[in-house]
Amino acid sequence: GNSVTQMEGPVTLSEEAFLTINCTYTATGYPSLFWYVQYPGEGLQLLLKATKADDKGSNKGFEATYRKETTSFHLEKGSVQVSDSAVYFCALSDPIRYGGSQGNLIFGKGTKLSVKP
Amino acid sequence: NAGVTQTPKFQVLKTGQSMTLQCAQDMNHEYMSWYRQDPGMGLRLIHYSVGAGITDQGEVPNGYNVSRSTTEDFPLRLLSAAPSQTSVYFCASSYSGLASTDTQYFGPGTRLTVL
Numbered sequence: 001g002n003s004v005t006q007m008e009g010p011v012t013l014s015e016e017a018f019l020t021i022n023c024t025y026t027a028t029g030y031p032s033l034f035w036y037v038q039y040p041g042e043g044l045q046l047l048l049k050a051t052k053a054d055d056k057g058s059n060k061g062f063e064a065t066y067r068k069e070t071t072s073f074h075l076e077k078g079s080v081q082v083s084d085s086a087v088y089f090c091a092l093s094d095p096i097r098y099g100g101s102q103g104n105l106i107f108g109k110g111t112k113l114s115v116k117p
Numbered sequence: 118n119a120g121v122t123q124t125p126k127f128q129v130l131k132t133g134q135s136m137t138l139q140c141a142q143d144m145n146h147e148y149m150s151w152y153r154q155d156p157g158m159g160l161r162l163i164h165y166s167v168g169a170g171i172t173d174q175g176e177v178p179n180g181y182n183v184s185r186s187t188t189e190d191f192p193l194r195l196l197s198a199a200p201s202q203t204s205v206y207f208c209a210s211s212y213s214g215l216a217s218t219d220t221q222y223f224g225p226g227t228r229l230t231v232l
Contacts, residue, residue, distance in 0.1 A: 004159075032217045043121075043207055043223035044160075051218045089159060093217040101167055103148050103214030104175065105221060107159040 002027045006090050006108035013080055013115050021075040021111045023090035031092040033066055033073040034105070038087045047088070080115045087112045119143050121224035123208050129230045130198040138193040138227050140208030148214025149191040153177065153204040160207065166191055167214045198231045205229070
């Protein structure tokens, strides 16, 4: 079945450090891939997405490239800030859904990032 | 434009009680869904709807009921609360749910504790 695997957290970095959060997936078709972010005490919000192979999603200095050959969608940022402290979720939606909606999301378990000044 | 709203923000129930979590959106989205978030589990889909009058089960539907009588509202009912339903519940919506590329918009969540 479809699934998303994220690196375990928590991840603690100093301000201005480089960030990578790994995400790999399994899916029946060619899924769309998403990164959602959850700031403390809030709901999830879309950070970036990519809808086909080799697409790069980017937003707020974060970026991720849809790699079909390695079934990966790793999140990167060159210089993190304290305000980036949050939980990051990788997710997919599969265009081939047997008995379900193509819009349904499958989430990874989340990676908590803490950035220290 | 309020987006996706959820009430209440917090709720404490006793085992066996019933209650309804409310969710509303003002974006005229056809697709709405409910997820629960548990530590170390990510988010799991409970129920979803692709339009008024249409609902279907997600990954973890047992113990929950939904209906969709209007485009705007998608309430989640707990029929007889159990401690295993202690969780944070998120409602989400998107334009159609018929395209895997749609962005979902999430509400702020309801934190439920069942004693």
